[in-house]
Amino acid sequence: MPKEQLRYDRMVETALRGVVREALSEVAERGLPGNHHFYVTFRSGYPGVDIPSYLAAQYPNEMTIVLQFQYYGLELHDDHFEVTLSFNNVHERLVIPFGAITTFADPSVNFALQFQPVVPAESAEISAISPRPTMVERKDEAKPSDSDDEPKRGEVVTLDAFRKK
Template sequence: MSRRIDYGNLMHRAMRSLIQNVLTDIQQNGLPGEHHFFITFDTLHPDVELADWLSDRYPGEMTIVIQHWFDNLDVTDEGFSITLNFGENPEPMYIPYDAIKTFVDPSVEFGLRFETQEEDEDEEDEVEEAPMEEMAEEPEAPPTEAEVVSLDQFRK
C-alpha cells in the first residue's frame, strides 16, 4: 500500500482553523465594521449543545447570526460557545467546528461550505469554497424548517 497526501482532510482542517482564528479575534476584539456571520450547523451532531426547545424547533440544521447582540463567546480548539438572544431569551450553545456546514461573512462576500459525502462513510468531510452568489442567496431563501434568525429586532 502506498502512502498518499490527503489533500481533502488537510483542506478541511485548514478551513476549520480559519474559522477558529476569525472567532478568536472576535472574542478578543469584537466585530469590526460591518462584519457579521451566518453559521449553519448540524443540530444532530453529538457534541452540539442547545436548549431542548431549539433542537426541537431545528431538527437537523440551524443557522445562527453573529452580529449585533451576542455574549460569552468562548473559542477553543474543538469549537465555540456563545449566548444568543431568541425572542428576549438568552440561550447558551456550544458548536463544534465539525458540526459547521456553512460559514458566511456577507459584508465581504466570503463563504465556506463544508460538505459530507454520505455515500462513503470512510471518507472525511470535504470542504469547498462556495461561490458567493450561491452563498449570499441562502440567508434570503424562503424559510424551511430552519431559518436565519435576525438579531436586529433584539437590539436595544
C-alpha cells in the same frame, strides 16, 4: 493491499476550518469590526452540539445562527466555540463543535466557506487546528486596483470535487 494516500481533502478542510476559528477568535478578543457579521450553519444533531431542546426540536438537522448585534460571551476552545444568543428575548448558551459547521459566511465582504460535515471519528483532526493559523489574502487578478470604491467579491468554496466517491 492498497497503499495509504495523503488525504488532501481533509487537510484543506481542516485548514479552512482554521479560518473560521481565527475569525471567531479575533471577534472574541476585539469584537466585530465595521459591518462584519457572521452566519454560521451547523448540524444540530452533531455530537457535542449543545443547544436548548426546543431549538433542537425546531431545527433537527441544521441550524443557522447570526453573530452580529446581540451575542454574548463568545469563547473559543480547541474543538468548539460557545456563545450566548437571544431567542424570543431569552438568552441561551450554545456549544458548537467546529466539526459540526457546514457553512460560515461574512456577507459584509461576500465571503463564505462551505464544509462537508466531519465524521465524529475524524474530529481529532479539527482539534489539532492551530490557535493562530496563518491567513493569506487572495487578490482578484481581474481587479485593476484594491480601491475601496469597488465592491468586494467573494466566492463559496466547496470541496466536493476533491472527495473520493
